[in-house]
Amino acid sequence: xxxxxxxxxxxxxxxxxxxxxxxxxxxxxxxxxxxxxxxxxxxxxxxxxxxxxxxxxxxxxxxxxxxxxxxxxxxxxxxxxxxxxxxxxxxxxxxxxxxxxxxxxxxxxxxxxxxxxxxxxxxxxxxxxxxxxxxxxxxxxxxxxxxxxxxxxxxxxxxxxxxxxxxxxxxxxxxxxxxxxxxxxxxxxxxxxxxxxxxxxxxxxxxxxxxxxxxxxxxxxxxxxxxxxxxxxxxxxxxxxxxxxxxxxxxxxxxxxxxxxxxxxxxxxxxxxxxxxxxxxxxxxxxxxxxxxxxxxxxxxxxxxxxxxxxxxxxxxxxxxxxxxxxxxxxxxxxxxxxxxxxxxxxxxxxxxxxxxxxxxxxxxxxxxxxxxxxxxxxxxxxxxxxx
Amino acid sequence: xxxxxxxxxxxxxxxxxxxxxxxxxxxxxxxxxxxxxxxxxxxxxxxxxxxxxxxxxxxxxxxxxxxxxxxxxxxxxxxxxxxxxxxxxxxxxxxxxxxxxxxxxxxxxxxxxxxxxxxxxxxxxxxxxxxxxxxxxxxxxxxxxxxxxxxxxxxxxxxxxxxxxxxxxxxxxxxxxxxxxxxxxxxxxxxxxxxxxxxxxxxxxxxxxxxxxxxxxxxxxxxxxxxxxxxxxxxxxxxxxxxxxxxxxxxxxxxxxxxxxxxxxxxxxxxxxxxxxxxxxxxxxxxxxxxxxxxxxxxxxxxxxxxxxxxxxxxxxxxxxxxxxxxxxxxxxxxxxxxxxxx
Numbered sequence: 001x002x003x004x005x006x007x008x009x010x011x012x013x014x015x016x017x018x019x020x021x022x023x024x025x026x027x028x029x030x031x032x033x034x035x036x037x038x039x040x041x042x043x044x045x046x047x048x049x050x051x052x053x054x055x056x057x058x059x060x061x062x063x064x065x066x067x068x069x070x071x072x073x074x075x076x077x078x079x080x081x082x083x084x085x086x087x088x089x090x091x092x093x094x095x096x097x098x099x100x101x102x103x104x105x106x107x108x109x110x111x112x113x114x115x116x117x118x119x120x121x122x123x124x125x126x127x128x129x130x131x132x133x134x135x136x137x138x139x140x141x142x143x144x145x146x147x148x149x150x151x152x153x154x155x156x157x158x159x160x161x162x163x164x165x166x167x168x169x170x171x172x173x174x175x176x177x178x179x180x181x182x183x184x185x186x187x188x189x190x191x192x193x194x195x196x197x198x199x200x201x202x203x204x205x206x207x208x209x210x211x212x213x214x215x216x217x218x219x220x221x222x223x224x225x226x227x228x229x230x231x232x233x234x235x236x237x238x239x240x241x242x243x244x245x246x247x248x249x250x251x252x253x254x255x256x257x258x259x260x261x262x263x264x265x266x267x268x269x270x271x272x273x274x275x276x277x278x279x280x281x282x283x284x285x286x287x288x289x290x291x292x293x294x295x296x297x298x299x300x301x302x303x304x305x306x307x308x309x310x311x312x313x314x315x316x317x318x319x320x321x322x323x324x325x326x327x328x329x330x331x332x333x334x335x336x337x338x339x340x341x342x343x344x345x346x347x348x349x350x351x352x353x354x355x356x357x358x359x360x361x362x363x364x365x366x367x368x369x370x371x372x373x374x375x376x377x378x379x380x381x382x383x384x385x386x387x388x
Numbered sequence: 389x390x391x392x393x394x395x396x397x398x399x400x401x402x403x404x405x406x407x408x409x410x411x412x413x414x415x416x417x418x419x420x421x422x423x424x425x426x427x428x429x430x431x432x433x434x435x436x437x438x439x440x441x442x443x444x445x446x447x448x449x450x451x452x453x454x455x456x457x458x459x460x461x462x463x464x465x466x467x468x469x470x471x472x473x474x475x476x477x478x479x480x481x482x483x484x485x486x487x488x489x490x491x492x493x494x495x496x497x498x499x500x501x502x503x504x505x506x507x508x509x510x511x512x513x514x515x516x517x518x519x520x521x522x523x524x525x526x527x528x529x530x531x532x533x534x535x536x537x538x539x540x541x542x543x544x545x546x547x548x549x550x551x552x553x554x555x556x557x558x559x560x561x562x563x564x565x566x567x568x569x570x571x572x573x574x575x576x577x578x579x580x581x582x583x584x585x586x587x588x589x590x591x592x593x594x595x596x597x598x599x600x601x602x603x604x605x606x607x608x609x610x611x612x613x614x615x616x617x618x619x620x621x622x623x624x625x626x627x628x629x630x631x632x633x634x635x636x637x638x639x640x641x642x643x644x645x646x647x648x649x650x651x652x653x654x655x656x657x658x659x660x661x662x663x664x665x666x667x668x669x670x671x672x673x674x675x676x677x678x679x680x681x682x683x684x685x686x687x688x689x690x691x692x693x694x695x696x697x698x699x700x701x702x703x704x705x706x707x708x709x710x711x712x713x714x715x716x717x718x719x720x721x722x723x724x725x726x727x728x729x730x731x
Contacts, residue, residue, distance in 0.1 A: 001587060002617055004579075004624040007632065009724035085713040256713075263712050269705055277698060284700030285652075285693070288645040291716045292626045299625070313621075320618045381617055382610035385590050 037087025053123025130174030312384030458580025486514025510546030
């Protein structure tokens, strides 16, 4: 069975960060419209990431020895919460900080750690995820990109897809097949650290339905990599990528994807003095659900901080969180369209709010795809319940 | 969770409040023996100040006990009694003996007659908290009241009616938001009730065999139970937030959050549990109905999700917090100091 999560406090040391982060963001985000801020962890701004790095706000929970802040999971929670709630453009360093650097620290060689982690923490080195392929989405074990051993390293042939920011990233940690065939599933997989400037790599952007171009396809055509491109052990790719997904899933970023839209809508309701009972109930519902999920996320963070790996709980919070994130644009669209049809002070919504709504509405389907689909997560929860 | 108080209470209820006991009391048997057992255990003084002979614990500490009442479907207003005893004792008074319910609605006639329609636990209460139009409240002994069951099979709700101004009333001293108290307690009972609904349904899914395997092996069932688990864990967290006050009383907005979230979870979990159980879930014989009936009643008691969401929404729109997150942190959720870290 699944034990209930108990309320946990954020330590004062972590809360102490909040005011500084806010001051910085108030300045950095002044005048940025809501529909731009709504992109947040898809908003690429290398300069912004460098500024965060200079302040020591990338790799806050990574060891000082490698350029990190030496803090804990709660410090990172507070920082990430403030960045996301305000819609800061964190995309450039996001993956490097959240999962790539922690992966290098856990599985990499000393030389890899020294070469990579300090520069990630400085906001200089950006990473792409190398998991999905055209024929390997939720069924990640069926990857076909193959790395063959050569005298002096590896030769890679294959393709990755849905790779966020590969055009602007310096490295990718790619899950590749180093032995056997796709039928061998989890066996024979390894992770490679790939410098994306290596000859033979072609990156092609995929325009998304909102007009943004953060997704890419990455082609590897006889790409020659040195021996030390391997991260961790040859053949341990599946175990390692599972750990990487745990880093990806357990953070607090699974409930704030639509929060900029919510705040923009609240501002509209306040400005027009709305007392519509349906709007009040919707605003209250979103607030209550977000507050509950935030408390659940703090509780999961406490477990991570205590050294546990709360896979079931993290899956539960992510599935519920993305459901809330996805429900917001649907419900707010109904509220705005109803107000418009029925007239009154709230009838005319500002264009910025409508653009924000349209962006979140169109992009929201990805919320329950990235980091594991709803179906994958529910399978994990069912296992936690003792059904599998 | 304060295990040192929760575990003995869980054991006690496991002994004295079995499904058979619950059924008997719902069928009209006297609740006095069960009440005496709970009374003797001393748990009803959990929130009473130490100076007045109680344990002096906070509402937040008692939450685990309330949730256990829900898990065991306790057919008595024990949580409600704990709060009323604590309030009266803090102000130097004494609560009337026996089980004390909280009226969800009080109507006072010009002639001094009092009516409390649809009072939760009204059939088994010895006294009831009623509210007055001027914001005051008092505890009325039920002995002089006409007590009419709601007519719902097995339900302990009752309409209470006093033909004459009731004698023996104990007046409350400090102002109390009783609807919010009722909401926070109903949410806490719901949290435990829904955990029982989930556990029962998962166990059933693992036992029931169709098409040659237990139905819990089918992905369609697994995903429904996963969703139920999500909402049950969320209801527990929300209910804990609802009882996170330092004193014996809940913070009103947190009670609103708790009741709205837990009620929504009840609306989802109870029908899902029955869907997974199939026809057998509809029988009187299976214990499931004890918990799902309570889930529906607790959802409605003191207002369901839409009412409390509106209360929350009104407060959010009235606040000048720059971001929703600021409102959640500053005006809604318990502060870090209020939350005691648990291992």
